[in-house]
Amino acid sequence: MKLDIEFVRAQFPAFDAAPLKGQAFFENAGGSYTCRPVIDRLYRFYTERKVQPYAPYEASTLGGAEMDEARVRLAAILGVDTDELSFGPSTTQNTYVLAQAFAQWMKPGDAIIVTNQDHEANSGPWRRLAERGFEVREWQINPETGHLDPADLANLLDDKVRLVAFPHCSNVVGEINEVAAICAQVHAAGAVACVDGVSYAPHGLPDVGKLGADIYLFSAYKTYGPHQGIMAIRRDLGMQLPNQGHHFNGDSLYKRFTPAGPDHAQVAASAGIADHIDALYDHHIGGDAAPAVKGAAVHDLMQAHEHELLQPLLDYASAKNSVRLIGPDKATSRAPTVALALQANAEEAAAQLAPHGIMAGGGDFYAGRALEAMGVDMDRGVLRLSFVHYTSKAEVDRLIDALDQVL
Numbered sequence: 001m002k003l004d005i006e007f008v009r010a011q012f013p014a015f016d017a018a019p020l021k022g023q024a025f026f027e028n029a030g031g032s033y034t035c036r037p038v039i040d041r042l043y044r045f046y047t048e049r050k051v052q053p054y055a056p057y058e059a060s061t062l063g064g065a066e067m068d069e070a071r072v073r074l075a076a077i078l079g080v081d082t083d084e085l086s087f088g089p090s091t092t093q094n095t096y097v098l099a100q101a102f103a104q105w106m107k108p109g110d111a112i113i114v115t116n117q118d119h120e121a122n123s124g125p126w127r128r129l130a131e132r133g134f135e136v137r138e139w140q141i142n143p144e145t146g147h148l149d150p151a152d153l154a155n156l157l158d159d160k161v162r163l164v165a166f167p168h169c170s171n172v173v174g175e176i177n178e179v180a181a182i183c184a185q186v187h188a189a190g191a192v193a194c195v196d197g198v199s200y201a202p203h204g205l206p207d208v209g210k211l212g213a214d215i216y217l218f219s220a221y222k223t224y225g226p227h228q229g230i231m232a233i234r235r236d237l238g239m240q241l242p243n244q245g246h247h248f249n250g251d252s253l254y255k256r257f258t259p260a261g262p263d264h265a266q267v268a269a270s271a272g273i274a275d276h277i278d279a280l281y282d283h284h285i286g287g288d289a290a291p292a293v294k295g296a297a298v299h300d301l302m303q304a305h306e307h308e309l310l311q312p313l314l315d316y317a318s319a320k321n322s323v324r325l326i327g328p329d330k331a332t333s334r335a336p337t338v339a340l341a342l343q344a345n346a347e348e349a350a351a352q353l354a355p356h357g358i359m360a361g362g363g364d365f366y367a368g369r370a371l372e373a374m375g376v377d378m379d380r381g382v383l384r385l386s387f388v389h390y391t392s393k394a395e396v397d398r399l400i401d402a403l404d405q406v407l
């Protein structure tokens with residue numbers, strides 16, 4: 001079964017918007033287009049339900065019910081309990097709040113492990129625990145390949161380590177880390193695993209329960225949704241960590257790490273991500289199935305499509321002498337988030353692609369630690385070409401054509 005790309009694109013109003021016509025979008029890892037159900041739900045909330053939710057009048061009850069619906073449906077797809085899922089303004093902010101909780105929870109002499117493959121969001125907030133007296137160890141990537149080797153993690157783990165923070169997939173290396181095996185390794189050492197899924201989730205929501213991550217973070221605005229961070233946390237960990245919300249909300253797991261009041265409209269609109277997954281499932285497969293089963297089927301459909309489109313781009317980049325492909329050259333090992341180190345400034349290269357109708361970006365993408373470790377010239381940065389399931393083969397062909405003229 002192949003992804004019906006025309007059906008997929010019809011779910012995204014951006015493809016019909018006049019200002020975007022004729023443009024091929026390759027900066028999806030920065031933020032994806034938004035699917036129609038999310039836009040419709042956001043519009044409905046703002047026009048019909050923009051009142052304080054959970055009060056007894058109808059507009060408010062409906063608004064609250066939609067917010068609940070978002071958590072119920074997304075949690076079910078992710079294989080976690082509803083109250084294990086919470087929203088925050090962004091993944092970075094969610095991580096900062098978590099780091100604060102860990103700082104209060106850990107004991108003198110405790111250690112944490114971070115990587116130099118992560119985006120700063122799942123790195124900097126944890127590294128700052130060093131200022132609070134905790135030991136911070138770095139799990140380092142291979143400088144040639146960008147790979148995080150679990151054998152190196154084994155050398156860092158001991159009974160002092162409370163937390164290991166690592167990415168499901170880096171936003172510049174692109175390689176998909178073996179999350180389930182790493183989580184098992186972390187648990188065997190008596191620590192908890194915090195996984196940054198921001199670069200992975202747009203390519204198919206994972207079953208977080210099966211992965212075994214104690215904390216799993218991703219950003220809805222990169223996953224066809226509104227500008228929110230989404231966090232799943234295992235109940236017994238979340239209830240052990242000190243409450244970061246209002247004291248009277250401490251019994252409610254999903255409120256413990258959201259100190260600010262949530263953005264009601266955006267939380268409600270996030271149910272549209274589940275609508276999108278359901279629509280893809282119904283169109284391609286159909287019938288009744290549990291949300292996690294639908295999520296897994298849609299995940300596989302998306303990945304198969306992305307792999308097919310990605311391999312020619314990787315082959316092109318690998319064959320080009322003036323280009324260094326960051327991360328694996330096999331589509332099946334990675335996400336379609338492809339960073340290229342050039343012999344020129346990457347932002348300028350991105351600007352040269354724009355007249356060809358290619359939207360892409362250059363820079364360090366807040367993953368400077370990984371790029372520096374790999375010896376990338378930080379004044380040049382990398383050109384990043386990232387796509388998702390709604391990208392067509394014609395767009396990738398056009399990208400390769402444009403790269404051929406610009407690089």
Ligand SMILES: Cc1ncc(COP(=O)(O)O)c(C=O)c1O
Nearest residue numbers: 090091092119121171198199219
């Ligand atoms: C891998 C990764 N993690 C975390 C983040 C931060 O997400 P947010 O903007 O929601 O804080 C990003 C954003 O680019 C990212 O690519």
